[in-house]
Amino acid sequence: MRPDPIRHILLACSSVLLVSLLASCSTTRILSKDQTRLKSNVVTVVNRKDYPDFQDPTLDNYVRQKANTYFIKTRRGGWNPFLYIANWTNGKGKGWDRFVTKLGQAPVVFDPALMLDSRDNIETHLKYIGYYGSTVKPLAEIRNKQTVVDYRVRLGRQYPIREISYEVEDPLLAEEIYRDTVNSLIKVGVPLSESLLERESERSEAYLRDIGYYEFSKNFYFFTADTVSVPGSALLKVSVRNYPRGGRPEDAVRHRRFYFGKVSVYPVSDNIRYRASISKKIPQILDTVQYEDITILYDRKRKIRPSILYKMNRIEPGDVYSSSIVNSTYQRMSNLRIYSSVSVELTKTDTNIVDCSIRLIPSKAHGYKVNLEASTNSTGLIGISPTVSYYNRNIFKGGEWLSLSVSGNFQFSVRDDTRATEFGANAGLSFPTFVFLPDRMFKNIIPRTDVELSYNYQRRPEYTRNMIGANFGWSWSSQSNKYYFKVVPLQINIVNLPVYSDAFLESLTNPFVREAYKNHFEFGLGFDIQYSSDPNVNPANSFFKADLQFDLAGNLLSAFNRFMPVDSSGFRTIWNSPYSQFVRTELSLAYTWKFGRDNKQALAVRALGGIGYAYGNSAKMPFERLFWAGGSNSLRGWTARSVGPGSSQMDETFSIPNQTGDMRLEANIEYRFPLFSIFRGAVFADWGNVWNLARTGDHESMDGGSTEDQTAEELSYFSWKNMLRTSALSAGAGLRLDLNFVVIRFDVGIKLYDPSEQRWPNIRTWFRRGGYAFQFGIGYPF
DSSP: OOOOHHHHHHHHHHHHHHHHHHHTOOSSTTSOTTOOEEEEEEEEETTGGGOTTOOOTTGGGGOSSOOOOOSEEETTEEEOHHHHHHTTOOSSOSHHHHHHHHHSOOOOBOOHHHHHHHHHHHHHHHHHTTOBTOEEEEEEEEETTEEEEEEEEEOOBOOBEEEEEEEESSHHHHHHHHHHGGGOSOOTTSBOOHHHHHHHHHHHHHHHHHTTOTTOOGGGEEEEEEOSSSTTOEEEEEEEOSSOTTOOGGGOOOOOOOEEEEEEEEEOSOHHHHHHHHTTSSOOOOEEEEETTEEEEEOSSOOSOHHHHHHHOOOOTTSBOOHHHHHHHHHHHHTTSOEEEEEEEEEEEETTEEEEEEEEEEOOOEEEEEEEEEEEETTSEEEEEEEEEEEETTTTSSSOEEEEEEEEEEEEESSSSOEEEEEEEEEEEEESSOTTSOGGGOSSOOOEEEEEEEEEEEEOSSEEEEEEEEEEEEEEEOTTSSEEEEEEEEEEEEEEEEEEOHHHHHHOOOHHHHHTTSOEEEEEEEEEEEEESOOSSSOSSOEEEEEEEEEEESHHHHTTGGGSOBOTTSOBEETTEEBOOEEEEEEEEEEEEEESGGGOEEEEEEEEEEEEEEOTTOSSOOGGGSBOOOSTTSOTTSOTTOSOSTTOOOOTTOSSOOOOBSEEEEEEEEEEEEEETTEEEEEEEEEEEEEBOOOTTHHHHTTTSOHHHHHHHHHTBOOTTTTTTTOEEEEEEEEEEEOSSOEEEEEEEEEEEBTTTTBOOOGGGTTSTTSEEEEEEESOOO
């Protein structure tokens, strides 16, 4: 066999690189002779058997000096490749040193003084949580210039509460406190601790302020514990004085129950004019409107209707003061999403009256958004997907959200006249109310009723498709904004193919697949549940996201089958089109781990799975409900819809790739790192594919077809046994421009394993025709 010089060169380069990396595999090379790296902190409770119920995962938080973070963590260390990168410096301080220093993670230099401070912190904390006389002995073990610090904790004595007595100076307040003792955290048998007393005084303060005691605070609580009279136990006396801690008995004042007085709402219409009026540069001109029992002070323009402000408000004059009512009003005003700042100011105007002033600073009411995605591959196929949208958060001066968007998808080949065009328009209107349910049922959140209309036009060489859609439903977020819910009890889609090629339908040898490309009517429901551990637009720390979608169509219509006409294929029809019947669900889980200097580096992973099944009045899910892979947010070694299902070859029926399947599995990993200025880099790998589900009748439907057709169909099916060899794998690198308000992304993905060929492409073919794809997108892929 003739030797391959390229392979020998690559092998030699790889060997040199491997030897170089092994030679520099040290996490301490850049440390001075008298320095060591803090490898790990370990907290060991040496007398845990005496306290089997001891649980405090926060002990590590009281260690002053943290060790380096790790991808794979063990009790006494871990593995982080960026520690090695930081040690690749050559000591010259030039470009290479600056690059690896920025990319890598510098070793944490062990500081003995911080170790002693950590000891004191842990001992103080243990006393705070009720372990009196605890001791901490730190032991530093040094090996190979790496230090592991073991904080050996010996828990001190606990004093269970044996008896509780109360002394409340104010008789009216005493009634409320005694009534609330059933909810008290202080109970007989519970170990005494400063933490317990602090939490109980805060809980009681919140309770009393919620039932009218506006001026009450936890500082009116006094605690006395006797641990001598009964050895091993504590006798606790709880006192509530009429003067706070640090005050004098002669200044004592009885606690009063307060009531809401005048309620004023000031919706600012002009931020600039408002700031000028605050600085007294211009006089403030107000238009006073009395609506029901609240006073509204408009300046210049009325940009919000009085009825909406009254509806959002929960504070009513004459009612007993309640802090939860004040917080509810704040949350509801904020959740309108038309104000950048909401403040609720309380002013004591009498011995037991507080007036309320609600000031609302407007945010930007409307604006435009532009999004663009593009991809191309080595075959010369180019795809461009622009979207332009307009939003108005207060279209009818009642907090209604209007959204309008126009999108397109244009695919063409630079090698021939192949073209495909897709155009879409969407209009949505969201009202700040839950239709069919009273608003008072919702305490802090504002549910919204959503109505959407959409139109989609597709023109491909094989067919032309029109789709009209309408949705009605409700959406809301949790009080923390971590959860988002959307329920759509009414989803309607009407799909019509006015123009199609007879040769196209004849080429679809499987009648089940053929049904996906016929006129149909969809009537169903769906829901969407999203979760984010950090609801901020750009989280500063690590975060987790999850998204579950579910759709069900045709079940309600199936109850009226006997009243519907039947077409030539045996399907029930509405307006001469069969209605679709299917179930479809999709789940996405993503975690982004941020680390390094100022959390500028990130490792993001995502797992995604979806499946759909047609039954009853449908032989195949509608085309628009099928799954596809590839593109800028999926398998980036392929353009959109150009991979799968399974190990199927590209369907030559379509001039432009249109590969789809009944299910989808995908996993992605991406490492993101800073380069310089606004430029960021990334390396990534994507695994997954789409597959069809084998169903009864598929093979029979292929009888009479060619052997090639039957084989192609079988290659598209999913099976656990063949999942790996029918999956696609790509990897690549990307460049990102972080403009703060938007991230512009350029990626190049290489096919590492192509399921249609069921082999690993040789490295020499990566950049040949069909071996790679360029991707362009706005924002991160996940």
